[in-house]
Amino acid sequence: MYNYELTQLKSPDFPFIIIFDLFIGGIAAGAFLVAVLLLAFGGKINKAGLHRAYYITMALLPVYGLLLILKLEQKERFVNVMWQAREGSLMINFQSPMSLGAWVLNVFIVFAAVGFLYALRKDGMLQFAWAEKLYKSAVWLHEGPAAKVFLSLGAVFAGWFAMYLGVLVTTSHLPAWTATPFIPTLWAFSAVVTGVSVVILLLVFTNRGSKLDDSIHRLDNIVKSVIVANIAMIIVFVLALGQWSETVTRGMYGALLWGGVVGAGLIVPLLLKMKPKLLGQKFTLIFSSVLVLVGGFILRYVVMMGPMSYW
Amino acid sequence: MTQIESKKGMFIDTTLCHGCKACEVACKSWNELPANSAPSLTGNSYDNTGKLDGENWRHVKFIEDISDDRKDSRWLFLSDSCKHCQLAGCMSVCPTNAIIRTEFDTVYIDHDTCIGCKYCITGCPFGVIEIGHLSGTAEKCTLCYDRLQAGQQPACAQACPTDSIEFGEVEDLVTMAKKREQYLQSAGYGKAQIYGDKNILGGLNVFYMLEDKPEKYGLPSDPQMPQKTMVGGYWSSVFSLFAVGLVSLLSFRSYRERKFKEEEETTTGA
Known part of the structure; x- marks a missing residue:
């Protein structure tokens, strides 16, 4: 018969590309978030290489934007999200997390660009004379008297960007997405754990001598802590889903969630990180980081595709 | 912002509907919607449309209501479509303001502005909207906006042979519905009720007279905004x-x- 929740409500059937979008956006935001927090409030110790997180963010954001456009049915009209041609005005709908998210992305890109310039200056790369003032401004914003304010604002927008797609799916009628407000939290923890893992990989592969060892191990310590929080959050999320938990725990999705995300993507990397001598320190760092990334991707797949395939 | 000139809507009296599907056919014909593939069995009685979607803007539900002891049985029909809600969930989440309110106080999708992001699909509490395969944009009942502009009534209302679908000013329709509700209740239909007055999403411009509780028809008793x-x-x-x-x-x-x-x-x- 016509059961309201099961047969009347509809899945948006977002295309598979949204999983890549969420994954890439999470890494970009997570890397940036942790970098600005540590640069602002990390104390006076060696932070060598941390600024390189900005390269990751700047490299991934254009890909994110492109994927966002590719998932639209009318790709050539993407600008309508920012410009309302019918009324000739800027387009913003405060009730729509998708509309707000588009503007958050724009602001975040500005912060990412400033960070990118700062990283280039720190590494002495691509120094153009005509852009001298821009480099100096970026350094001032990072090291000047207002640095903490600027970096804190950057952290807020990075965090918002990491979570807006969580708020977006929570603001819907698909029962499994609206049963709990914890999807944004899930994205936040996963963004940090995957973002920092990519920063670790970048630092490991660009480490000349042992200059970056300290930063790498400190970042690794962050990943260990956030992995524990991430596992706890996944359990809370599944419990909070109540009667709809089977949308992410049934069949293949359940196997992927418990085996792929929690097992292979979080617990195994955590154990490896706790016993780094088992496989050798460098190999452990690389292997565990890759596992965390695979787990982060699967998590997004399960939380998005599980409920959508149910309806 | 569009100036509301008049509040047009429909009162669908399900007690008069006999499931002929003339409304479905008229809707498809007027709006030039593609025909459905060969009739299939949905498992829901004579319902072979299945659901509202990008190519089916109107859908007659067939409910074979059989009592638990299987001694009593009856047919219930409901000609379903967009309800043109006062608080429209689809409209509230649209990131491009492609979903607008017309001068007739109806909810309309501007296809030149729609980007096909699909967010409105899950914003609608009634599962009305879907992407049209031909247009690539969100599609739903327009309440025959083009016909309203020409002073005509929607095609479905004109085609209905039992006047189950009444078109007009919402205020007049509400008065009509209240009278009908009183009549039905006095005639022994104790569960007869109006679905879609002001306590449902601020009022539905397309509202119903139901013979039983909303859940029986697959309607939510207390639909909410997606927010x-x-x-x-x-x-x-x-x-x-x-x-x-x-x-x-x-x-x-x-x-x-x-x-x-x-x-x-x-x-x-x-």
């Missing part, structure tokens, strides 16, 4: 931002302190 959990989502975002920031900083600091201790011990040991 019902949005605030919770934002709060959980704020919480997680603080939590993840704190965990990161503490882990960072604890590693530093541990390193210092190790270094101190090494120095002392040496």
Whole structure:
């Protein structure tokens, strides 16, 4: 018969590309978030290489934007999200997390660009004379008297960007997405754990001598802590889903969630990180980081595709 | 902002509907919607349309209502479509303002502005909208906007042979519905009720007279706006931002302190 929740409500059937979008956006935001927090409030110790997180963010954001456009049915009209041609005005709908998210992305890109310039200056790369003032401004914003304010604002927008797609799916009628407000939290923890893992990989592969060892191990310590929080959050999320938990725990999705995300993507990397001598320190760092990334991707797949395939 | 000239809507009296599907056919014909593939069995009685979607803007539901002891049975029909809600969930989440309110106070999709993001599909509490395969944009009943502009009534209302679908000014229709409700209740239909007055999403411009509770027809008794959990989502975002920031900083600091201790011990040991 016509059961309201099961047969009347509809899945948006977002295309598979949204999983890549969420994954890439999470890494970009997570890397940036942790970098600005540590640069602002990390104390006076060696932070060598941390600024390189900005390269990751700047490299991934254009890909994110492109994927966002590719998932639209009318790709050539993407600008309508920012410009309302019918009324000739800027387009913003405060009730729509998708509309707000588009503007958050724009602001975040500005912060990412400033960070990118700062990283280039720190590494002495691509120094153009005509852009001298821009480099100096970026350094001032990072090291000047207002640095903490600027970096804190950057952290807020990075965090918002990491979570807006969580708020977006929570603001819907698909029962499994609206049963709990914890999807944004899930994205936040996963963004940090995957973002920092990519920063670790970048630092490991660009480490000349042992200059970056300290930063790498400190970042690794962050990943260990956030992995524990991430596992706890996944359990809370599944419990909070109540009667709809089977949308992410049934069949293949359940196997992927418990085996792929929690097992292979979080617990195994955590154990490896706790016993780094088992496989050798460098190999452990690389292997565990890759596992965390695979787990982060699967998590997004399960939380998005599980409920959508149910309806 | 569009100036509302008049509040047009429909009163669908399900007690008069006999499931002929003339409304479905008229809708498809007037709006030039593609025919459905060969009739298939949906498992829901004579319903072979299945659901509202990009090519089916009207859908007659067939409910074979059989009592638990199987002694009594009856047919219930409901000609379903977009309800043109006063508080329209689809409209509220649209990121491009492609979903607008017309001068007739109906909800209309501007196909030149729609980007096909699909967000409105899950914003609608009645599962009305879907992407049209031909247009590539969101599609739903327009209440025959083009016909209204020409002073005509929607095609479905004109085609209905039992006047189950009444078109007109919402205020007049509400008066008509209340009279009908009183009549039905006095005639022994104790559960007869109006579905879609002001307590449902601020009022539905397309509203119903039901013979039984809404759930029997697959309608929610208390539909909500999609933003019902949005605030919770934002709060959980704020919480997680603080939590993840704190965990990161503490882990960072604890590693530093541990390193210092190790270094101190090494120095002392040496």
